[in-house]
Amino acid sequence: MRGEGPYETYCAMNPHCFLFIEKIFYGYQLPAKIKIGVSGCPFCCGESYVRDIGIIGKKKGWIVTFGGNSGARPRIADVLAKDISKDEVIELMKKCLDYYKDNARKKERTARFIERIGIEEMKKHLY
Amino acid sequence: MYLCNASSIVIQYCGHVTEDSDSNMGKKKMNRNKTFNILPNTDKGFITIEYLEKLTRVAIKHNIPFFKITSAQRLAIIGHEPETAEQIWQELGQKTGPKKPVGIHYIQACPGIEWCKYGRQDSLALAEKLGKAFGDLPLPAKTKVGISACALNCCESYVRDIGIFGKKNGWTLVFGGNGGGCPRIGDIIAENLSADEVIDLVGNCLDFYVKNARKLERTARFMTRTKIDKFWEKIGVRGKSRY
Numbered sequence: 001m002r003g004e005g006p007y008e009t010y011c012a013m014n015p016h017c018f019l020f021i022e023k024i025f026y027g028y029q030l031p032a033k034i035k036i037g038v039s040g041c042p043f044c045c046g047e048s049y050v051r052d053i054g055i056i057g058k059k060k061g062w063i064v065t066f067g068g069n070s071g072a073r074p075r076i077a078d079v080l081a082k083d084i085s086k087d088e089v090i091e092l093m094k095k096c097l098d099y100y101k102d103n104a105r106k107k108e109r110t111a112r113f114i115e116r117i118g119i120e121e122m123k124k125h126l127y
Numbered sequence: 128m129y130l131c132n133a134s135s136i137v138i139q140y141c142g143h144v145t146e147d148s149d150s151n152m153g154k155k156k157m158n159r160n161k162t163f164n165i166l167p168n169t170d171k172g173f174i175t176i177e178y179l180e181k182l183t184r185v186a187i188k189h190n191i192p193f194f195k196i197t198s199a200q201r202l203a204i205i206g207h208e209p210e211t212a213e214q215i216w217q218e219l220g221q222k223t224g225p226k227k228p229v230g231i232h233y234i235q236a237c238p239g240i241e242w243c244k245y246g247r248q249d250s251l252a253l254a255e256k257l258g259k260a261f262g263d264l265p266l267p268a269k270t271k272v273g274i275s276a277c278a279l280n281c282c283e284s285y286v287r288d289i290g291i292f293g294k295k296n297g298w299t300l301v302f303g304g305n306g307g308g309c310p311r312i313g314d315i316i317a318e319n320l321s322a323d324e325v326i327d328l329v330g331n332c333l334d335f336y337v338k339n340a341r342k343l344e345r346t347a348r349f350m351t352r353t354k355i356d357k358f359w360e361k362i363g364v365r366g367k368s369r370y
Binding site for chain 2: 039042043044045046047049050056068070071072074075076
């Protein structure tokens with residue numbers, strides 16, 4: 001639903017790579033809108049570092065970032081994990097979104113949320 | 128890969144550019160998948176009904192699996208065979224010409240005050256002006272421009288090489304942002320500018336950039352390396368940087 005769930009940008013490289021994210025996460029009720037950027041390589045055409053959730057492909061696996069923003073109050077996301085598999089990305093995303101859902105204020109974007117609580121505090125609850 | 132003069136075409140191997148010494152984008156590895164993508168530029172992100180109809184006819188004729196909307200406000204034609212690139216280009220009615228030197232890669236603009244209730248300034252008019260002033264200027268590296276008509280920054284102006292966003296009293300100009308693999312939030316050059324003042328200041332920034340940047344050095348890398356006080360002195364205003 002508008003304002004309550006995620007939308008994604010993808011690079012052209014692996015257009016089918018994470019399309020199933022939509023199937024898993026659409027319908028999730030969240031405190032504010034979530035923008036997801038999926039990039040198949042470190043060029044980051046999906047602008048992953050300035051999205052609420054960023055996923056970047058490298059040779060050894062995926063990087064997952066959280067808390068980016070490219071709007072009025074920009075923020076470069078924090079890296080949560082490196083060199084992980086696709087299944088591990090999905091697991092991590094579920095944990096991130098559950099933690100965000102349980103602890104963010106209404107309409108609080110992930111960038112503002114991480115500025116308030118700190119990424120280290122969030123990491124304690126993810127691993 | 129080659130760039131055409133009349134409107135920018137970027138032809139890439141699926142996700143990678145070719146080993147081409149003339150390539151402005153540098154040398155990269157070839158992908159296993161030898162299909163190509165064509166990314167014709169749009170005019171400020173506008174796509175007309177006629178263009179969509181042409182695209183559809185081309186796609187059916189050449190068995191194009193799909194189009195893709197890109198972050199540069201283009202419609203990428205994905206997955207065609209290498210031999211058909213030129214043909215597709217001609218069928219779209221695009222002109223060809225000598226390769227354009229690296230410079231303004233694209234100008235994104237939001238619908239602006241004319242089309243959006245949040246718009247505070249005319250982003251489309253400024254995009255037009257900026258394109259005319261700097262569109263053909265050779266620059267050290269590709270330079271991406273984002274023009275947002277309000278502070279919501281739908282064109283992500285803070286993470287563009289040249290970012291401009293509108294407020295009630297005028298434009299704010301940002302320089303040296305990057306939204307890619309090595310991100311940087313741009314430096315605020317000045318606020319409350321008229322459109323003409325934006326053009327002047329962009330000219331000053333680009334002038335300094337041309338004279339001092341290394342080849343293929345993006346503005347974000349350049350600004351990280353540059354002493355900010357020297358930059359303010361040379362462009363004639365004192366802005367704000369968070370670095």
